[in-house]
Amino acid sequence: MRYRVQTRTRAGHIAGFVALGLIALAIVLPVFAGRGLIQDMFFILTMLVLAQFWNLLAGYGGLVSVGQQAFVGMGAYAMFGAVILWGVDPIPAILAGGVAALLLAVPTAYFAFRLQGAYFAIGTWVIAEVTRLMVAQWKALGGGTGTSLPREATGDMWGVSAVQALFGLREAAARDVLAYWLALALAVATIGGIYWLLRNRLGLALSAVRDNTEAAKSVGVDAGRMKWFVFLIAAFGTGLCGALIFVQTARISPDAAFNVSQWTAYVIFIVVIGGIGTIEGPILGVLIFFALQSAFADYGSWYLFALGIIGIVVMLVAPRGLWGLFSDRTGIHLFPVQRRLVGRDISEGET
Amino acid sequence: MTILSLHNVSKRFGALTVTDDVTFDVPRGQALGIIGPNGAGKSTLFNLITGNIRADAGRIDFLGRDVTRDPAMKRVQAGVGRSFQIPQPFEKLTVFENLATAASFGRRLPERAVTAACLDILEQTELMRRANTPAGQLSLLERKRLELARAMATGPQLLLLDEIAGGLTEGECQALVATIRAIHAQGTTIIWIEHVLHALNAVVERLLVLDFGRVIGIGEPAAIMASKEVREIYLGIEI
Numbered sequence: 001m002r003y004r005v006q007t008r009t010r011a012g013h014i015a016g017f018v019a020l021g022l023i024a025l026a027i028v029l030p031v032f033a034g035r036g037l038i039q040d041m042f043f044i045l046t047m048l049v050l051a052q053f054w055n056l057l058a059g060y061g062g063l064v065s066v067g068q069q070a071f072v073g074m075g076a077y078a079m080f081g082a083v084i085l086w087g088v089d090p091i092p093a094i095l096a097g098g099v100a101a102l103l104l105a106v107p108t109a110y111f112a113f114r115l116q117g118a119y120f121a122i123g124t125w126v127i128a129e130v131t132r133l134m135v136a137q138w139k140a141l142g143g144g145t146g147t148s149l150p151r152e153a154t155g156d157m158w159g160v161s162a163v164q165a166l167f168g169l170r171e172a173a174a175r176d177v178l179a180y181w182l183a184l185a186l187a188v189a190t191i192g193g194i195y196w197l198l199r200n201r202l203g204l205a206l207s208a209v210r211d212n213t214e215a216a217k218s219v220g221v222d223a224g225r226m227k228w229f230v231f232l233i234a235a236f237g238t239g240l241c242g243a244l245i246f247v248q249t250a251r252i253s254p255d256a257a258f259n260v261s262q263w264t265a266y267v268i269f270i271v272v273i274g275g276i277g278t279i280e281g282p283i284l285g286v287l288i289f290f291a292l293q294s295a296f297a298d299y300g301s302w303y304l305f306a307l308g309i310i311g312i313v314v315m316l317v318a319p320r321g322l323w324g325l326f327s328d329r330t331g332i333h334l335f336p337v338q339r340r341l342v343g344r345d346i347s348e349g350e351t
Numbered sequence: 352m353t354i355l356s357l358h359n360v361s362k363r364f365g366a367l368t369v370t371d372d373v374t375f376d377v378p379r380g381q382a383l384g385i386i387g388p389n390g391a392g393k394s395t396l397f398n399l400i401t402g403n404i405r406a407d408a409g410r411i412d413f414l415g416r417d418v419t420r421d422p423a424m425k426r427v428q429a430g431v432g433r434s435f436q437i438p439q440p441f442e443k444l445t446v447f448e449n450l451a452t453a454a455s456f457g458r459r460l461p462e463r464a465v466t467a468a469c470l471d472i473l474e475q476t477e478l479m480r481r482a483n484t485p486a487g488q489l490s491l492l493e494r495k496r497l498e499l500a501r502a503m504a505t506g507p508q509l510l511l512l513d514e515i516a517g518g519l520t521e522g523e524c525q526a527l528v529a530t531i532r533a534i535h536a537q538g539t540t541i542i543w544i545e546h547v548l549h550a551l552n553a554v555v556e557r558l559l560v561l562d563f564g565r566v567i568g569i570g571e572p573a574a575i576m577a578s579k580e581v582r583e584i585y586l587g588i589e590i
Contacts, residue, residue: 340447
């Protein structure tokens with residue numbers, strides 16, 4: 001045939017090898033890294049997962065949710081519930097967190113999808129607040145003040161003794177290593193899964209809905225079903241991530257688990273400054289966010305002030321984020337999803 | 352055989368009746384033109400046929416089946432393709448990806464057949480050179496061509512064109528008319544809303560006049576254009 005379709009690019013190839021190298025390095029990191037670095041990496045990876053799912057929602061599904069803390073909190077509380085009430089080990093209980101968030105997402109979507117744009121955003125926030133208030137009534141899990149994972153549950157947690165023996169660590173440090181590996185696995189699975197999705201024909205449908213919902217319907221895309229699909233996937237992943245975060249902290253309260261600034265505002269900041277609607281954007285964004293936080297978090301409210309200003313400036317100067325700016329200038333995509341037609345008579349096109 | 356028939360279709364937006372008891376049939380293979388002043392309800396009529404809006408009353412049959420309650424997506428898959436008056440491309444997707452989306456979901460082609468189907472359409476609509484260009488970067492003519500190409504990629508038996516020649520230069524318009532004639536010659540039924548009457552007259556075999564949401568004339572183009580009512584409506588507009 002004279003023409004063929006190609007998504008691979010050289011930059012993508014190189015990025016693939018670099019990514020494999022980085023993943024291998026990240027797996028062996030606990031061998032030589034101290035506990036502080038492992039905790040920082042855990043923070044970066046979990047925020048990255050939340051950001052990738054918010055990006056899938058807002059950047060591809062056009063669903064600007066300000067209520068993702070509902071799924072972080074629900075996932076975390078379901079994990080705590082499974083451990084405290086049913087005596088499940090915390091590691092498999094993380095799965096219960098994902099499932100609980102998925103179940104919460106069904107009625108949330110049912111109501112919130114009746115709203116558009118800003119109303120949808122506020123609607124999701126309201127639902128998250130309602131969920132927080134309801135969970136705060138749950139006395140068995142500490143009510144409004146929260147509770148901790150029982151010592152015996154965290155002590156006997158799957159894999160902890162193996163990690164302790166492997167690295168000669170104390171129990172708390174071993175738990176951090178375990179949580180870090182799980183976060184790494186979740187982040188790799190999330191990015192890999194989203195990348196697979198976008199290269200698949202569902203990716204075309206998602207991009208079409210993102211660019212123009214009315215036109216997408218007119219070429220046969222089931223826009224409603226696509227929105228349900230991304231909302232449920234994002235809720236499940238966010239719930240898993242929330243449960244994992246609170247396995248690591250081993251302490252929960254409604255205010256921490258359903259915290260709108262921590263689990264949604266920061267996440268939006270990461271996606272917006274990095275570049276919405278790209279896989280690379282949230283990766284760049286989380287690194288910038290972490291650097292800012294490490295450097296300036298001691299300045300209290302001035303730090304938040306600065307985050308706000310940086311967010312506004314980036315939105316004005318580079319509406320598609322810093323990665324968008326970079327990739328527009330250079331044409332480089334680390335996760336290429338564009339299907340290019342290769343053959344005679346076709347100019348390479350502006351990529 | 353009749354491909355599309357509307358029976359007493361009405362649509363109101365608040366107190367305003369934009370489609371008023373509209374009834375007409377379109378035989379398979381015909382090219383029907385729709386004319387009428389601004390605000391006559393032409394685009395609304397299209398949206399009713401494509402399912403982008405729902406009728407308040409009446410019935411719409413496509414290929415002998417009642418589709419009045421079917422959503423837009425279902426009707427595309429059944430064979431109703433459309434272009435938008437103001438081009439609505441998927442801006443961040445390339446021209447090829449725009450077509451591939453339509454071929455995958457509208458025509459429901461399997462993955463391996465999509466590329467070949469899109470290539471033919473790119474060729475026919477003269478967009479091959481721009482296949483890898485993001486749709487947001489196209490010129491007006493190219494956007495109009497993409498509207499046509501994307502509608503074609505849904506594999507339509509009935510193709511609805513909404514003012515596709517509007518805003519083009521004379522030369523561009525003639526080239527587009529040639530493309531549309533070629534598509535029609537292949538047997539696709541066409542309904543075309545257009546203000547550029549000479550472009551319309553070069554293609555259509557039958558003309559429908561709409562005013563205040565009502566059908567005030569339908570028939571052979573020369574006879575319709577000669578009628579007193581149409582002349583009154585188009586008074587001041589050169590025919």
